[in-house]
Amino acid sequence: MGHGKGTESRVWAGYVRPSLRPPSLMPVARVPLFFLLLSLALPAAAQLRLSAPLPTSAKASGGGTEFYLEPVTSDGALGFPVGVAASPDGRLFVAEKNGRVKVVHADGTVPSTPFLDLPDVYPDGDRGLLGIELHPDFPETPWVYVLYSVDDSPQPRPDSRSRGYGRLERYRLSESNPDVADLSSRQILFGESYEDGIPSCFNSHTIGTVAFGHDGSLFVGAGDGASWAEVDPGGLYPECFGENLVPEEQDQGAFRAQWTASLAGKILRLDPETGEGLADNPFYTGDPTDPESKVWALGLRNPFRFTVGLRDPNLPTAPGELFIGDVGWGSFEEINRARGGENFGWPCREGPRPLPAYASATPPNAALACEQPRAGVVTGPLAYFHHYLPDQSSPGGRVAFSITGGAFWDGDAYPERFQRRLFFADYSTGWVLAAEVNEDGIVAVEEVLSETYGLVDLTQDPVSGLLLAVDIAQQRIVRLQHSGSGVNPPVARAQASLRYGVVPASVEFTSEGTFDPAGGTLTYEWSFGDNTGATGTRVTHRYDQPGTYGATLTVTNSSGLTSQTTIPVTIGNSMPEVEVLQPTSPL
Structure with missing residues (x-):
């Protein structure tokens, strides 16, 4: 938490100078990060897609x-x-x-x-x-x-x-x-x-x-x-x-x-x-x-x-x-x-x-x-x-x-x-x-x-x-x-091409960032939350009914150890209409 002076870019829990800011954290138009995070807390139907994705790995x-x-x-x-x-x-x-x-x-x-x-x-x-x-x-x-x-x-x-x-x-x-x-x-x-x-x-x-x-x-x-x-x-x-x-x-x-x-x-x-x-x-x-x-x-x-x-x-x-x-x-x-x-x-x-x-x-x-x-x-x-x-x-x-x-x-x-x-x-x-x-x-x-x-x-x-x-x-x-602490399970990470959309919605899922600390071979199984699934590192699924779905990736290594991660995907009947009340002037 905190800030620098003057016109420096503002982020929650600190500030980042424009010349050194991590690109994956900063949205366009120098929007303060706590406003970015506020947008993530809105009801699903009112979400707007941001151009800069948040980081997914270290x-x-x-x-x-x-x-x-x-x-x-x-x-x-x-x-x-x-x-x-x-x-x-x-x-x-x-x-x-x-x-x-x-x-x-x-x-x-x-x-x-x-x-x-x-x-x-x-x-x-x-x-x-x-x-x-x-x-x-x-x-x-x-x-x-x-x-x-x-x-x-x-x-x-x-x-x-x-x-x-x-x-x-x-x-x-x-x-x-x-x-x-x-x-x-x-x-x-x-x-x-x-x-x-x-x-x-x-x-x-x-x-x-x-x-x-x-x-x-x-x-x-x-x-x-x-x-x-x-x-x-x-x-x-x-x-x-x-x-x-x-x-x-x-x-x-x-x-x-x-x-x-x-x-x-x-x-x-x-x-x-x-x-x-x-x-x-x-x-x-x-x-x-x-x-x-x-x-x-x-x-x-x-x-x-x-x-x-x-x-x-x-x-x-x-x-x-x-x-x-x-x-x-x-x-x-x-x-x-x-x-x-x-x-x-x-x-x-x-x-x-x-x-x-x-x-x-x-x-x-x-x-x-x-x-x-x-x-x-x-x-x-x-x-x-x-x-x-x-x-x-x-x-x-x-x-x-x-x-x-x-x-x-x-x-x-x-x-x-x-x-x-x-x-x-x-x-x-x-x-x-x-x-x-x-x-x-x-x-x-x-x-x-x-x-x-x-x-x-x-x-x-x-x-x-x-x-x-x-x-x-x-x-x-x-x-x-x-990774040297003994037998470790794989680490599952998943990305979705969209989190919020309207029916019919075609979503591409990837396992980017997934890895096995031991360097072994992994298998990838997807469950899309609607009683269907697929296998592979990159898959596409179409949602034809409105609802909130949990798309789960399960990865298994050669030792039989598994790891899961789930991405919530919300599909509606129509896109919301968003009225911006504040700020009243450009950022």
């Missing part, structure tokens, strides 16, 4: 790593998935941006009834339901935590980008059906109103991750809630502040990140039972309800995804180190390490450098200005990646545009050299890196995948030991597999 980056992505859910089985939490019982709990939480069973099936459908979610822009976490003792302690954006003010909203707030709440599993929430158990931990929520005065840099520390404390990430389009020192969006809205003293723009009396631009550390700050937090005031008492680290622009490091056996009661992906503005993406009390410098610094645009800006609270002393000494990033110049990145050799803070891997599913490595991704450039981290910082980096555009969350599955990723571009969950 490439191993060489060096003998041989990683690949294996689908857990079918393409399109989920709607705008943005976060995933994995349960020891084999289920996955997936947060969808528009406010639903869905359960994915171990076989990849998704029940038709969602676990939770939040009525108050405000999904404008980069807002929405963005964070999900399970209690550390789940499912024995059956709490599910959700972090989302709200705008419940009765006042008219003059600009959808300029008002909202973040809320954290939790729900128990229903005793009668563990695949749905007990709505009567709802508990708001913070964000009952604008006054105690995370300020969101622009439709980006809002909220992100919620994660448990090793000591049972709960960490929450919050962006600065300021504009990505211009320097925002405060005063740009007065409609966000006032009675029954964000308190007026919070009108400090990006400088909220430097103010411990604001929850914005921070990592928070909370009591998971109450949402209050903890007494050993670095800015604790004596009152656990004070904003300062909740702050763990400050000076962050958009810490959309972070992870808790592996447990240190020498510090068994410590919450753990945080590794934070902070999405940048004009020049750098960052990975930061937080142990408590750090100030990472935003908006006065970005990457390794001071930021002149904000150095000359003065917020209403002049004590927050860049030339003033601030809480703590500024801590530099563990790693940073320049948007254009790979030689100015550290580690060098690559650029990035929208960092997805990742997950540590610890297990036996991958080669030994990846033990205790930090895996993280860049949403826009499509790489996935595995980094060796020690006390001094990142000492080695290996690129394990490329062209994996659209990854917005990473976590380790406690059952399989594999890393899981949320692929918002394909609207699915995937596993990060390694």
Whole structure:
């Protein structure tokens, strides 16, 4: 999540410069990606065909790593998935941006009834339901935590980008059906109103991750809630502040990140039972309800995804180190390490450098200005990646545009050299890196995948030991597999010449992107969802009746292992008529 300045192309969860944008992600006319994804969420009969297909595969980056992505859910089985939490019982709990939480069973099936459908979610822009976490003792302690954006003010909203707030709440599993929430158990931990929520005065840099520390404390990430389009020192969006809205003293723009009396631009550390700050937090005031008492680290622009490091056996009661992906503005993406009390410098610094645009800006609270002393000494990033110049990145050799803070891997599913490595991704450039981290910082980096555009969350599955990723571009969950991890099934991928049409509709299906990790021979069987089928790598089928069909490709390798993928195809009686109400002028 986040943006660059000025006229740069806008994509959900980051931004991509026109000169470097991945062609398969960007539609024509420089349409923002969240509008592209919005079009994918429309009812089937109202879909329009886009000229640029979404990516369907990832490439191993060489060096003998041989990683690949294996689908857990079918393409399109989920709607705008943005976060995933994995349960020891084999289920996955997936947060969808528009406010639903869905359960994915171990076989990849998704029940038709969602676990939770939040009525108050405000999904404008980069807002929405963005964070999900399970209690550390789940499912024995059956709490599910959700972090989302709200705008419940009765006042008219003059600009959808300029008002909202973040809320954290939790729900128990229903005793009668563990695949749905007990709505009567709802508990708001913070964000009952604008006054105690995370300020969101622009439709980006809002909220992100919620994660448990090793000591049972709960960490929450919050962006600065300021504009990505211009320097925002405060005063740009007065409609966000006032009675029954964000308190007026919070009108400090990006400088909220430097103010411990604001929850914005921070990592928070909370009591998971109450949402209050903890007494050993670095800015604790004596009152656990004070904003300062909740702050763990400050000076962050958009810490959309972070992870808790592996447990240190020498510090068994410590919450753990945080590794934070902070999405940048004009020049750098960052990975930061937080142990408590750090100030990472935003908006006065970005990457390794001071930021002149904000150095000359003065917020209403002049004590927050860049030339003033601030809480703590500024801590530099563990790693940073320049948007254009790979030689100015550290580690060098690559650029990035929208960092997805990742997950540590610890297990036996991958080669030994990846033990205790930090895996993280860049949403826009499509790489996935595995980094060796020690006390001094990142000492080695290996690129394990490329062209994996659209990854917005990473976590380790406690059952399989594999890393899981949320692929918002394909609207699915995937596993990060390694071809040297034993006997692996083939990976089925399918394409359709159209997903929506009118009768009679002739659809060409291909198995492009399908492969066998062992390099064996594959057979291809198609079922078109209307009691007919075919074999081959490329087939054509005609639908003569309206309806929604699941066209399934089953591939089998020489060892008898199989894999399936399904493409939904919707055929109607006639094409819809689409009336464009917004925008009223050309994009």
